[in-house]
Amino acid sequence: MEKTKVAIVGMGTVGTGVARLLLDYGDRTARHAGRILWLEKVVVRDLSKARDMEIPEGVLTDDIAEVTEHPDIGCVVQVIGGLEPARSIMIRLLESGKDVVTANKALLAEHGPELFDRARQLGRAIAFDAAVAGGIPIVTNISQCLSANGIQSIHGILNGTCNFVISQMDELGTDYQEAVREAQRCGYAEADPTTDVDGSDAAQKLALLSHLAFGARVHWKDIPRKGIELLGPEDLRFARELGYRVKLLAVAQLVQDELELHVGPQLVRSDSPLADVGSAYNAIRVVGDAIGRAWFHGMGAGQMPTASAIVADLIDMVVGRTAITFRTLELWSEQPARVMPRDSGTATGRYYLRFTARDHPGVLAEITGTLGRHGISIASFIQHESEGQLGDNVPLVIMTHESTEGATQRAFNEICEMEMIDGPSVRMRVLD
Amino acid sequence: MEKTKVAIVGMGTVGTGVARLLLDYGDRTARHAGRILWLEKVVVRDLSKARDMEIPEGVLTDDIAEVTEHPDIGCVVQVIGGLEPARSIMIRLLESGKDVVTANKALLAEHGPELFDRARQLGRAIAFDAAVAGGIPIVTNISQCLSANGIQSIHGILNGTCNFVISQMDELGTDYQEAVREAQRCGYAEADPTTDVDGSDAAQKLALLSHLAFGARVHWKDIPRKGIELLGPEDLRFARELGYRVKLLAVAQLVQDELELHVGPQLVRSDSPLADVGSAYNAIRVVGDAIGRAWFHGMGAGQMPTASAIVADLIDMVVGRTAITFRTLELWSEQPARVMPRDSGTATGRYYLRFTARDHPGVLAEITGTLGRHGISIASFIQHESEGQLGDNVPLVIMTHESTEGATQRAFNEICEMEMIDGPSVRMRVLD
Numbered sequence: 001m002e003k004t005k006v007a008i009v010g011m012g013t014v015g016t017g018v019a020r021l022l023l024d025y026g027d028r029t030a031r032h033a034g035r036i037l038w039l040e041k042v043v044v045r046d047l048s049k050a051r052d053m054e055i056p057e058g059v060l061t062d063d064i065a066e067v068t069e070h071p072d073i074g075c076v077v078q079v080i081g082g083l084e085p086a087r088s089i090m091i092r093l094l095e096s097g098k099d100v101v102t103a104n105k106a107l108l109a110e111h112g113p114e115l116f117d118r119a120r121q122l123g124r125a126i127a128f129d130a131a132v133a134g135g136i137p138i139v140t141n142i143s144q145c146l147s148a149n150g151i152q153s154i155h156g157i158l159n160g161t162c163n164f165v166i167s168q169m170d171e172l173g174t175d176y177q178e179a180v181r182e183a184q185r186c187g188y189a190e191a192d193p194t195t196d197v198d199g200s201d202a203a204q205k206l207a208l209l210s211h212l213a214f215g216a217r218v219h220w221k222d223i224p225r226k227g228i229e230l231l232g233p234e235d236l237r238f239a240r241e242l243g244y245r246v247k248l249l250a251v252a253q254l255v256q257d258e259l260e261l262h263v264g265p266q267l268v269r270s271d272s273p274l275a276d277v278g279s280a281y282n283a284i285r286v287v288g289d290a291i292g293r294a295w296f297h298g299m300g301a302g303q304m305p306t307a308s309a310i311v312a313d314l315i316d317m318v319v320g321r322t323a324i325t326f327r328t329l330e331l332w333s334e335q336p337a338r339v340m341p342r343d344s345g346t347a348t349g350r351y352y353l354r355f356t357a358r359d360h361p362g363v364l365a366e367i368t369g370t371l372g373r374h375g376i377s378i379a380s381f382i383q384h385e386s387e388g389q390l391g392d393n394v395p396l397v398i399m400t401h402e403s404t405e406g407a408t409q410r411a412f413n414e415i416c417e418m419e420m421i422d423g424p425s426v427r428m429r430v431l432d
Numbered sequence: 433m434e435k436t437k438v439a440i441v442g443m444g445t446v447g448t449g450v451a452r453l454l455l456d457y458g459d460r461t462a463r464h465a466g467r468i469l470w471l472e473k474v475v476v477r478d479l480s481k482a483r484d485m486e487i488p489e490g491v492l493t494d495d496i497a498e499v500t501e502h503p504d505i506g507c508v509v510q511v512i513g514g515l516e517p518a519r520s521i522m523i524r525l526l527e528s529g530k531d532v533v534t535a536n537k538a539l540l541a542e543h544g545p546e547l548f549d550r551a552r553q554l555g556r557a558i559a560f561d562a563a564v565a566g567g568i569p570i571v572t573n574i575s576q577c578l579s580a581n582g583i584q585s586i587h588g589i590l591n592g593t594c595n596f597v598i599s600q601m602d603e604l605g606t607d608y609q610e611a612v613r614e615a616q617r618c619g620y621a622e623a624d625p626t627t628d629v630d631g632s633d634a635a636q637k638l639a640l641l642s643h644l645a646f647g648a649r650v651h652w653k654d655i656p657r658k659g660i661e662l663l664g665p666e667d668l669r670f671a672r673e674l675g676y677r678v679k680l681l682a683v684a685q686l687v688q689d690e691l692e693l694h695v696g697p698q699l700v701r702s703d704s705p706l707a708d709v710g711s712a713y714n715a716i717r718v719v720g721d722a723i724g725r726a727w728f729h730g731m732g733a734g735q736m737p738t739a740s741a742i743v744a745d746l747i748d749m750v751v752g753r754t755a756i757t758f759r760t761l762e763l764w765s766e767q768p769a770r771v772m773p774r775d776s777g778t779a780t781g782r783y784y785l786r787f788t789a790r791d792h793p794g795v796l797a798e799i800t801g802t803l804g805r806h807g808i809s810i811a812s813f814i815q816h817e818s819e820g821q822l823g824d825n826v827p828l829v830i831m832t833h834e835s836t837e838g839a840t841q842r843a844f845n846e847i848c849e850m851e852m853i854d855g856p857s858v859r860m861r862v863l864d
Contacts, residue, residue: 144748145561
């Protein structure tokens, strides 16, 4: 059987998973690729570091030139995180004639235009299904399987850390800080979880998906985003009481030919398939004008799920499917954007508002008066009987009828400024 | 832009949907194919029949030779149902040098070996993502996106008619016959729904998926199957009481290197993503040794979801991706089966048993005694207080601990023969 030589650059958790699939399960990759994927080189920074798996003699090197100058290696899995030296190494690989498979969504979200352009100029390809939603093959599904559809919307649970934290708070009633510590103990959150919990990670993935599905050209930093830091276990209880669950959603949807984009915690109806996505799982709901609603649900991160996506990309690459697909994808090509982002203030929807107010006569009148002045009407209201005394802080929860993002934002800010409002206030959209 | 000429054979519901995507949404197929998919010919049986959509002058014909002898048509969508003349037409198309896209799962389940062999001999390809689970691209996902995985199991809700009928019974409490009539009114069931409700349709799809995912060679008729005809609304109520929902599942799972296959109604835990699959939707849970659990969920039938899958296949075909994939898929090739079917009697699991018994002293002792003699122990038991009199019929529900298919089958049959047992009895596996 023919051998095709491949290489891995970077031997962290994911790189090790890829090596395992290539070395220990070569029969299965051979069956799907019609040839043996031969792991010729693995480039690491530090040769002396202890490894989780044994790499055959002569494969490990700390010199990238052993890959770039190797005449028989055509395809390289690049799994180093961060922006540099990941960017320079990818350019160097492309310039030396290698196709590249990557899982680095931050790199593509930041330098995608440059990297895809360079690949196109050089007649090379970049595959990146592992960069969004880990094991879920959402990139292939959107860019290939759903290609007959005009995509109408994407609603994604794209950050496993947030989903784990919210699930913990929801199921065990723990507070945010404790749930984050548990996520760190379980390996679902970094020591510094900021980019996960503040919505940045989900926004980067959303920028990539919007680009693929809608031909949008949007930088992830321009996507309005909110994190989960202010959520309390009481929000999850109130949501359940109202027939909803809370999820950090990344949303891209066409509204009057413009693309509405945002990331933030939202209320999702309890009977929606997105409501049941638990633990560190990811899920994406795609609405297409031919297929209708479709859901993709699986592990969004982790060593082997991510390696699964990378090796599938690697097989596509070596058999020649990726070259065909890459040619037709409008990955930051010179073609103009097919759709423009919509002014986020004009987005409409229902909202969940929670205020912590002193239990005091007149507080409700002031809040409802403010909402009314901004044209926001109230669909339902929850204030449970206080166990404390008049003057204690009590949570007030309001579900609004349809209103605009701009109006609720302004009304919410005004209410937060009121003297009687104390402690955290939360505002979330409702997915209907 | 380059034009690639294509044809459609058969202009029923699905064919019309395909024509609509090609004629009305050509920009989007062009974007993904990098060329225009030009609908050159549509072959129908009866030219005089009224059509739901206007077909351009000169395209419609009742002569298949206008396609087979057309030098520029390389790829044909064949959407005629049944076995003949569908089989002969497909062979004729392949022999005249055409690649074929089809949604006809009955044809592939029956004549797959012959058709795929013929295509391979002729250097042609057959694409069939629409044949299983309609709009859900499960064929591409299994044969391409999950190719790095050793698939461990597939659990599919593959028949939308059954799922609609069960959902109706579950949500509205209607009985089986009434739910079937409602499915017929809504267009989800045929006038004769037999092959849907008896599990044959799901078994045909399962045979195809097992072949793709496990390299199994099994004829759909050899897959043990049960339908939903004996289900009563009380089963759905009891299932809920026990924390489950009922779904018609098609199951293929590796057990000690053999493949366990069966189709039938099963109890699914209420918090499982499969439990929430409602109405005429389909869903498939795939467990892979790298990806872990993944779920695919969407419309399993219908004009546009099926057309979505067909046109995606058509694009893959004309750009050249299918030719690559088809070459490496072991579609009934001469290679021996990679896995053998497991004796269905040895399958183990927990079981739900419902008997209708006369409310009579000693009935419970006889039933439990019979189960005990077959080595089956009882995990839980439900008998609600009867509103009638001693001697009336009452339902008894038993959940067993783990036992074998063979033993529960034998015990169930014995109990059904008892004089005190009257009316329908139901036996379902439990998905844990």
